[in-house]
Amino acid sequence: MSRSNKGIRDMIKDSRVGSEVRVPSSHSSSNNLTGGILSSASMSNAKMAKISSNAVGQKESTVLANSVMSGTGNYLKQKNMNDFGGEFNKDVENVNKLSSATSKLFGGNAGGAGDIENFLPDIKDPRILGNELRRIIEEQRKELEHRNSTVQALQRNFESLSALCINERAEKTNLQKMNEQLKQENKEYAQQIVNQTVKIEQLTKDLDAIMKEKKKFExxxxxFASVKSQLDSAKTQIEAKSQKIEQLSSDNSSLRSQIRDLKEKYSEFDNQLKEQEKLRDDLRHQLKESERNNEVLKAEIKKLQMQIQDRDQTITQYINQVDEMKNSINDLNEKLNKKINLIREFEADIERERQLKREVEKQLKDLKASQDSSNVLIKTSQQSQDELRNKISELMKKISHLEIDIERVNEEKQKLQKELDEQKELFKRGAGDLQKECQQKKERIAELERRLKNQDDDIISLQRSLGDLQDLRTKQNDEILILKEQVDQRLKMIETLQKQILDIQAQKEDQLSNQRTEYMNAINQQKQELQTIRSQLKQKESDIQGHLAKIASLENHLDNLTNQSSELGTYQKQMQDKLDAMTDENANLQTKISALELQLQEYKDQVDQMNSKPTTNxxxxxxxxxxxxxxxxxxRTLEKQKSEQNSKMEQMIKEKRSMEAEISQLxxxxxxxxxEKQEFEKKSAYTYERLEDAMKKIGQLEKDLELQDEVLKKRHNEINNLLKENTNYKNQLDNIRRLYGDLDEIENRLKIATLKEEKINNLLAKLDHVMSSTENNLSCYSCMGLLQDPVILAPCGHTSCKKCLTSDTCPECDKKFKVQVPSKLIGDLVNKYQFKKDAIQTFRSESIWKNILDSKQ
Structure with missing residues (x-):
């Protein structure tokens, strides 16, 4: 950011010379926005000249003297001190010359130099400096003229860019219309989605019915869990009874005396057995009822299986429908390709006929123009031009013949148009008839061409006699140039439309190919998943049937176990009662046996006494x-009974042990x-989860199929719309070709426009480089921004913003300064630079051009 005193001096010279140069008024009166901006920028130079007054010039001259002195002082410190005085005097003389030259150029008063007599001596040779300043002024004028020419070129390029922006605006409106059409299509798709939601609600109802059945199963x-709890309670009871049986085993010894009463109790036991048989019959009736319930559940399971089969059939139907839709799409694509080829052939034929019509129309126009010109010449040269009258009469006869031929040609054209309409209708009926008619038309066209050649020979003879009428053609050529400019604009439109058409076609073809491949892959994957799901469903059905059989067997076995546990409970109660009775009887028998033993001992004592007494009787x-x-x-009888009871007790013990073994087995x-029940519950839960997943997958597949149907319908509609757009674009191209001619001319003009744009961009790059260099020179050293309220510091001569000076030292060279001199000239330079920078930015901003286009529309 450091600047030398020489750079500041050059900047001041440039600003003073630029104040005298003005831009012509023709550039300021342009309608374009950038023209107005640049004209105002050129007018700012005149204001710059008025601002610079005599006093300010004198103060600036003093500052320049100080700046030169400081610059040379810094330079002479590196040299010997002996040469300091001579170089200093030379610098003072140069500064005095510059100050006198500037005061003469800008009308400064010589008396104003009295304030700076302490700094500068009197000027002796101002002529040399005046010549140098004039030379510098002329060079800057040339530079300004060169800049004005560049500005004019930029204005022209701006106009071409504005035309391009207008075309882009029209394209934007077309795209908005397309967006509205797409919105309407989205509304239709929303209605279709609503219909599909109704179907989904029906499916949810069916799922709710299935969930109700699942709740019944739960x-x-x-x-079954309650039965489990009952079995657990029976377990606890059996364990308590086993403890009691262990206690009874210790009391079996006392039961030997109670064997007599067991017969009676056995009879009672037989009666109880009969009652138990009755209970068994009741339980069998209950089992039959449970079997009936199982059959009802089996019937419901069969219904579910039938529903699953029906859904499988519907899925296969959907798949078949999708395959049929694919085949129909392929057929339609083939038919479309055939029709497109036929349309192209007919378009080529129609374009040839149109070219012939254009040539005929051109010839007719030339003849009419020649006729009008001949009539004018006849009116002007009726006095003394008998020869011309004869020629004109001959020409009139030829023209009458030509008009008759032209009428015939017009009639034939009308016939051809009618035939073309008929051909269009026949095109719908069949392509073979159209080809035959096209051949006939080609033959007729050949005949017409022969006639036209004959007419061309006559026209050539007329053109030789009507050479004086070429002046009128010059005027027409001027009009043609105007029309060509319009044609250039429309050709640009055509190219943009063609590019858009090609891009849209390529994008849609890519999208169609990608979507077809994706749909085919998705359908194949869905078919594979359906096959796997069907095989899994079959396996699950077989597993379910096996599990159901196991469930039935387990339920029967559980019923038997419950019956046996109930029977065991009753039998154990009876046995406990019997054992209690037997214990009582044993106690009685023991008392009786003890009494009998006492009696036997008494009898034995008596017998001994009797044996000791011989006197007894x-x-x-x-x-x-x-x-x-x-x-x-x-x-003895009692002992027999006791032995019998012991044998019965042994049998009872054996039966008890067998019952205990059976209980352990149970x-x-x-x-x-x-x-097994836990495993079966896990398997059943897993199977139900798999079934639910399968049902969900089936629902998703149905939704995907419906979505694919919708997508296919959309694609058909898009294809039809594209065909319609193709026809519209072809008609537009035909109209454009009629108006503007071939594409080669359009391409050449576009190349020229691109070259102009490249040159404009290069000029803008150069301007950026120049502006960046000037910005470096016009920026403050402390705030790094453009100078605001610029002040020149003396004696160092550096410039800075007034706000940035917080101390008595210069921010650039760190030296103390004595005087702050405000410089309006540098401020004007900064404003001028800012103005140019804003103008370039407005030129580059797209929003301004869009606003201009909107205002023009």
Missing amino acids: KLKDE IDEVALLRQQLEKELQNF RQEKKDLLK
């Missing part, structure tokens, strides 16, 4: 013996059944 699970002995025999017989079987 209720059965709860009942023999009869008493016999009686005692008889009593003993009777009691012995009773004892417990193990119960554990195994519980494990």
Whole structure:
């Protein structure tokens, strides 16, 4: 950011010379926005000249003297001190010359130099400096003229850019119309989605019915859990009873005396068995009812299986419909390609006929113009031009013949137009008839061309006689140039439209190909998933049937176990009652046996006494013996009964052990059944989850198929719209070709426009480079921005913003300054630079051009 005193001096010279140069008024009166901006920029130079007054010039001259002195002082410090005085005097003389030259140029008063006599001496040779200043002024004038020419070129390029912006605006309106059409299509798709939601609600109702059935099955699970709890309670009871049986095993010894009463109790036990058989019959009736319930559940399961099969059939139907739609799409694509080829052939034929019509029309126009010119010449040269009259009469005859031929040609044209209309109708009916008619038309066109050649020979003879009428053509050529400019604009429109058409066609073809491949892949994947789901469903059905059979067997077994557990409970109660009775009887028998033993001992004592007493009677002995025999017989019978009871007790113990073994087996079987039940519940839950997933997948597949149908419909509509757009674009191209001619001319003009744009961009780049360099020179050293309220510091001569000076030292060279001199000239330079920078930015901003186009429209 550091600047030398020489750079400041050059800047001041440039600003003073630029104040005298003005831009012509023709550039300021342009209608374009940039023209107005640049004209105002050129007028700012005149204001610059008025601002610079004599006093300010004198003060600036003093500042320049100080700046030169400071600059040379800094330079002479590096040299010897002996040469300091001579170089200083030379610098003072140069500064005095510059100050006198500037005061003469800008009308400064010589008396104003009295304020700076302490700094500068009197000027002796001002002529040399005046010549140098004039030379500098002329060079800057040339530079300004060169800049004005560049500005004019920029204005022209601005006008061409504005035309391009207008064309882009028209394209934007067309795109907005397309967006509105797409919105309407989205509304139709929304209606279709609503219809599909109704179908989905129906499917949800069916799923709700299935969930209700699932809840019934869960209720059965709860009942099964209650049965589990009952079995657990039975387990606890069996364990308590086993403890009681262990206690009874210790009391079996006391049951031997109670064996007599067991017969009666066995009879009672038989009666109880009969009652238990009745209970078994009741339980069998309950089992039958449970079997009926199982059959009802099986019937419901079969219904569910039938529903699944129906849904599989609907899925296959959807798949078949999709395949049919694909085939129909392929057929339609083939038909479209054929029709497009036929349309292209007919368009080529129609373009040839149109070219012939254009040539005929041109010839007719030339003839009419020649006729009008000949009439004018006849009116002007009726006095003394008998020869011309003869020629004109001959020409009139030829013209009458030509008019007759032209009428014939017009009639034939009308016939051809009618035939073209008929051909269009026949095109719809069949392509073969159209080809035949096209051949006939080609033959007719060949005949017309022959006639036209004959007419061309006559026209050539007329053109030779009407050479004086070429002046009129010059005027027409001027009009043609105007029309060519219009043609250039429209050709640009055509190229943009063609590019857009090609881009749209390429994009749509890519989208169609990609979407077709995606849909085919998705359909194949869905088919594979459906096949896998069907195989899984079959496996699950077989597994469900096996699980249902297992469930039935397990339920029967559980019923048997419950019956057996109930029977065991009743039997154990009976056995406990019997054992209690047997214990009581054993106690009674023991008391009786003890009493009998005492009696036997008494009898034995009596017998011993009788044996010791010989005096006793023999009869008493016999009686005692008889009593003993009777009691012995009773004892023997009791022992027999006791042995029988012991054998029965042993049998009861064996039966108890067998029952305990059966109970342990039943417990193990119960554990195994519980494990199987848990495994079956897990498998059933897993199967239900898989079924739900399969149903969800089926629903998703149905939705995907519906979406694919909608997409296919959309594609058909898009294809039809594209065909319509193709026809519209072709008609537009035909009209453009009629008006503007071939594409080669349009391409050449576009190339010229691109070259102009490149040159404009290069000029803008150069301007940016120049502006960046000037910005470096017009920026403050402390705030790094453009100078605001610029002040020149003396004696160093550096410039800075007034706000940035916070101390007595210069921010650039860190030296103390004595005087602050405000410089309006530098401020004007900064404003001028800012103005140019804003003008370039407005030229580059697109929003301004858009606003201009909107205002013109």
